[in-house]
Amino acid sequence: MSKVSIGQKEDNGKILLGIKVEDDSASLQDLLDAWQPLCDDTLIHKEYAAAYHDACKACQVNCCNSAYVIPDLIAFKKIAARLDLDYQDFIRQYFQKEKLAAGLLRLSPDPCIFLQERICSIYALRSLICRFYICTPLQGQTEELIYKISWAGAAATQVFAEQQGLLPQTGDASRSSFDLLFLQLLEQYRHTQMVESFLQADDYSDIPLGLFVS
Ligand code: SF4
Numbered sequence: 562m563s564k565v566s567i568g569q570k571e572d573n574g575k576i577l578l579g580i581k582v583e584d585d586s587a588s589l590q591d592l593l594d595a596w597q598p599l600c601d602d603t604l605i606h607k608e609y610a611a612a613y614h615d616a617c618k619a620c621q622v623n624c625c626n627s628a629y630v631i632p633d634l635i636a637f638k639k640i641a642a643r644l645d646l647d648y649q650d651f652i653r654q655y656f657q658k659e660k661l662a663a664g665l666l667r668l669s670p671d672p673c674i675f676l677q678e679r680i681c682s683i684y685a686l687r688s689l690i691c692r693f694y695i696c697t698p699l700q701g702q703t704e705e706l707i708y709k710i711s712w713a714g715a716a717a718t719q720v721f722a723e724q725q726g727l728l729p730q731t732g733d734a735s736r737s738s739f740d741l742l743f744l745q746l747l748e749q750y751r752h753t754q755m756v757e758s759f760l761q762a763d764d765y766s767d768i769p770l771g772l773f774v775s
């Protein structure tokens with residue numbers, strides 16, 4: 562039996578998707594394994610997909626056009642390795658310069674630098690926020706869980722980059738309200754065990770899901 566399962570609940574005529582952790586030993590990888598079929602599912606309602614139904618991989622109405630992605634630390638390391646770049650060059654070539662100046666590691670956007678011919682060119686390695694985002698209604702606890710995991714992963718990348726001296730000194734860069742929100746959240750997460758687990762892990766299977774479940 563899977564350690565994480567996906568279920569549905571009806572609320573005011575809307576179908577809400579949610580996850581259930583079936584086993585206390587579940588890892589983040591178990592959640593990702595349970596979640597991926599939702600991205601591939603053409604039967605569930607997806608608000609922004611063509612005719613409300615599509616596999617995310619094939620979607621042409623792409624949320625990647627405007628995504629604000631700070632990669633989680635596992636994805637950050639894997640993508641750099643795939644590109645055969647050291648971290649400094651990876652950041653220099655693939656991250657938005659204005660946000661770097663503001664102290665944030667955002668992938669170059671509008672559209673995302675990895676979107677090629679409307680398809681993600683690093684799909685199997687994409688960051689947690691990319692894996693978890695799905696334009697279908699979710700149950701509240703599930704939404705809370707996936708954002709908590711994504712934030713912890715992103716905060717770990719920030720901490721790692723600071724520790725390695727990869728971020729430029731921040732000057733008087735202008736920061737949008739979105740940037741400020743991100744920086745506040747990253748500060749909130751910085752000293753948590755959730756972030757520490759990303760810093761210690763080699764892969765998602767090393768990260769206990771229980772750390773994120775309220
Ligand atoms: S989550 Fe993004 S890629 Fe998936 S169907 Fe919605 S808009 Fe398309």
Ligand code: SF4
Nearest residue numbers: 625673675676681691
């Ligand atoms: S990394 Fe891939 S999935 Fe994520 S925003 Fe960029 S193109 Fe989209």
